[in-house]
Amino acid sequence: MRSDALFNRMRILEAAAEVFAVPGDTSLKSIARRAGVGQGTLYRHFPSRESLVLHVYWEEVEELVKAVSPLLNTLSPPHALRVWLERLLSIGRCTPEFADAVRAATGALTKQCRQAHQPLLDALSTLVVANHRGGTIAPGTTAHDVLLLLCPLWQVGVGENEHGREARLFDVLMQGLCPADQ
Incomplete structure (x- = not known):
């Protein structure tokens, strides 16, 4: 995996963990926004919400x-x-x-x-x-x-x-x- 793709993946995982830790909007859109990536980038790494959560x-x-x-x-x-x-x-x-x-x-x-x-x-x-x-x-x-x-x-x-x-x-x-x- 390219270093920029790995960096994006790690940012998405960190953002998701932060979003899941507090009640409120836990949509994939809000996770992508918090990670500073587009939704397409999020879906390339994690094609479903379940996949992201389990990771x-x-x-x-x-x-x-x-x-x-x-x-x-x-x-x-x-x-x-x-x-x-x-x-x-x-x-x-x-x-x-x-x-x-x-x-x-x-x-x-x-x-x-x-x-x-x-x-x-x-x-x-x-x-x-x-x-x-x-x-x-x-x-x-x-x-x-x-x-x-x-x-x-x-x-x-x-x-x-x-x-x-x-x-x-x-x-x-x-x-x-x-x-x-x-």
Whole structure:
């Protein structure tokens, strides 16, 4: 990548992180404006909002991806899946743009969106396969299914009463996914 293109990419990522950090206008147009680039430049680097968001939060995604092996080496497959999903749920609850991007990418039809989403899906697939091998997950369950089931939990409101609801709903999700472990 040319140095000017790399510089633009870094400016876009920095601007997006700044824009996502505060409530308000988080449109791609405002991110391009803040980065000092045109919308065409933004779209050349990040063809979709989901792609940009997942790159902004790449460190979190990378940590989730790297956590799979240590979790499976130290915990049973259903417990590893539970801990990993709790981490993913926590990230999505703290960063709504990330949750929105994962939710959109889960149903995405575009190649670019699927590519940005793939490392997360691959990590989750590893956990799901480990549970299939152990006979601890509902037959036929896929990583995509798990994400579709998890996404609504990001929409549970915030507050003391809602945290209890989120935990209760997460338990219901895990009981449905891994009934043999209950």
